[in-house]
Amino acid sequence: MELKEAIAKLTELQTKMYAYRTASSALYLDGVTVAPKDTSAGRGVALGILAGEEHKLFAAPEVGELIAFLKDKKSELDELTARQVEILDRNYAQLSKIPMNEYVEYAQLTNEASDIWHRAKETNDFELFRPVLEKLVKFNIKFAGYYDGTKKPYDALLNEYERGVDMVYLDDFFAKVRSKLVPLIKKIGEKPQIDDSFLYKKYPVEIQRKFSDYIMEVMGLNRAHCTIGETEHPFTLNFNSQDVRITTNYSENSLADSLYSVIHEGGHALYELNVDPAYDYNCLSGGVSMGVHESQSRFYENIIGRSEAFAKAIFPKVKEFFPEQLEGVDAEMFYRAINKAQPSLIRTESDELTYSFHVMIRYEIEKQLIGGTLEVKDVPAEWNRLYKEYLGVDVPDDTHGCLQDSHWSGGSFGYFPSYALGSAYGVQMLRKMEKEINVWDSVAKGDLAPVTAWLKENVHKYGCLKDPAEIVKIACGGEFDAKYYVEYLEEKFSKLYNL
């Protein structure tokens, strides 16, 4: 085989994989946004077959030979092709170990599980979800062995979401976070609490929809390439760098829920939209890892979105949308309200400070589930125990407990830690950004363009060209260190609560 021919084949293969991924993504997106309620069976049949065809395409021995051939010629390849070969080689080694029938069964299972989880959450019925969760856990333990048989199963799964991260690393990270933040949360608990009651007045969904349009405009999201949909559990989906979708969930009794969901997902979307379009339709496209992705979404959501500068910049406009609800409220009160720190039940609605504890709880449970030391049936009790221990709150039911997140029903075990890691990456990136551009002056004017330009240059544009750890190093200007994150939270919340 000629080198040129081999590269052409590699491109064709990746474009086909893009097509299958696009098809499955479109079906998924439809399923969780606009599809009628009782239609998952038909989608499941299609998704199962598409997953099987994709598997057949990529796990074929010829693909292994093609990759091996190109690996041998590594010195003759340009940077982009060499990186593609490296990534595909890794993926091939994994995927080719998963038997086709298991792969297809798993695709069907996650489709079905999503539906069951929705119903279970709605009716507070963990027993309904239990059997499917048991299957998902079993599959993930088995798949972990395929991913990397030399690692402990949960380490192998963690590595899928954030290459290079394992339990030793995370135990250390979370220990640092815990040691500093537990006393801080305790001190805050002794102080008079911030009044955020005006955030929970009646905020008509119709006006919130228009408010989302405004927020997307502030974020510089180009609507010709990025739309917003509505779903149960907000997410961002990228078809390619020119076609990204965010979703939100409106609650009529809350202003901040959807506001910060839109900013969070908008951060994911900016990342995807700013990846070099030359990587479209091949494996360099898209964000590099869940941790780096969350670093971007939570950067916009918290570091920018819950900053004093941003809150005060947008407040006059917020008040234009909701004059009655915000009567008598000023920018300072708004800033303080959106930062009220208080242990609570729901991760996605929790404040910046206590957020990591929600993640830790999930991490501890996943570690035990995948490690085989916790049975699925015991998840609710363990969940409730940990919420009491870490956050001091009583979980009233599973809907507000272990059934609140969609991740497990989607087959994601090992994803949650990325949220906390991403939050921490983001702060360290901020410190570098502050040295290079005038971050807060721009934000105070409501102008996020310089921030986004910096992130595009230091994070977004790379797509998967580099490993997550390399990108974190570039954007942080050195090795990752949790201290920046902890110090940032200490400083921000000490000031907010006059400690």
Added chain:
Amino acid sequence: MELKEAIAKLTELQTKMYAYRTASSALYLDGVTVAPKDTSAGRGVALGILAGEEHKLFAAPEVGELIAFLKDKKSELDELTARQVEILDRNYAQLSKIPMNEYVEYAQLTNEASDIWHRAKETNDFELFRPVLEKLVKFNIKFAGYYDGTKKPYDALLNEYERGVDMVYLDDFFAKVRSKLVPLIKKIGEKPQIDDSFLYKKYPVEIQRKFSDYIMEVMGLNRAHCTIGETEHPFTLNFNSQDVRITTNYSENSLADSLYSVIHEGGHALYELNVDPAYDYNCLSGGVSMGVHESQSRFYENIIGRSEAFAKAIFPKVKEFFPEQLEGVDAEMFYRAINKAQPSLIRTESDELTYSFHVMIRYEIEKQLIGGTLEVKDVPAEWNRLYKEYLGVDVPDDTHGCLQDSHWSGGSFGYFPSYALGSAYGVQMLRKMEKEINVWDSVAKGDLAPVTAWLKENVHKYGCLKDPAEIVKIACGGEFDAKYYVEYLEEKFSKLYNL
């Protein structure tokens, strides 16, 4: 090969084809409803590849052998399998003649064309659409040869939408319609015109959305299996008998546009939802032809939806939704307004009486385009000439002329006549239905269930188990005859206009 094994292979093949069709449909649906504006390129890449894979799957020589094997054993097959083999044999003979590259190119072309057509219509720029329309015409002439080389190209295309129908048949049908209806339209033109101005007051889209929910409820559309979306040019899409989507387009200045669009698409949806679910995932699923499909949609839209009984049954509720707009309007005025007959520019907004003339114009143009006697560049002039000749109206611009419909951009040539045929089938079905159930008493109570049950039994349930002509014969109780349609229109409109 064992018979049992061959049947299993046939099932597997059809399920895979269902999966590819589902994927393409999901991408199409997304593209015309919620996708961001500038994203068709990425969808085009995926759609092209999926079309290619589907083609490769079905046009493979092994499939030909499988079908031939099963054809030989026809006497040993059950009814359903025998019919599947018959349909697949016909499709295989066609598809295997289309070279893969042409098939893929065509899939990409129609995706691109849809986008260009949208822009051309928006900006009244036929020149923008012309090059792509030329390509589409050329493709269709070529494909007509693949479909059936023994037929004239346009006959071959017509046969795709309504098996057994050709230009001789349609020329005769349209001549009958013309001979009776031209004098009727002329007579109406001399009478005082009905006042329908209250239908064009300001009807807020938000309330129209809720009104659509009510209409879907009246029609008995189960929302757990059928949702409504918004798009430029309304259509119905069926994934399977358990998952059907309708779409509409709201105009703030019109009550009837979306109302009758919802009832029309609702009629298509009821057909799809009532096909025997045993046919899901194989080639017996879905409506049998465009003509029969339109017979159902136009049955609900006009025969039921614009009947005196229905108009008067729903009017009190309509008035609840729009009390200010309909102040001083009574049920009789409403019934007359929704039936105002007047030659006009836009097919989808035209009345039941003049509708067929819009179809005839498109039929005449397609006949010439595919017949090679009309060049694409001359379409606007010919369109405008025919509107003047048939309907006596002057076309002010191409947006309100030859750019108004999406069909050509989607590659459909030969589809339009089904609208007129369907309207005519529907009336003849009504005559049989009236002998068997108490149609108008139920409708007058706002109860469409008996009508739908009858249509399910006589049309819907069959799916593609029988040819369109057979189903028409069953539901009409005999050979199709245009006279029922013409008589129905004469009677209805003579009464409305006191002729």
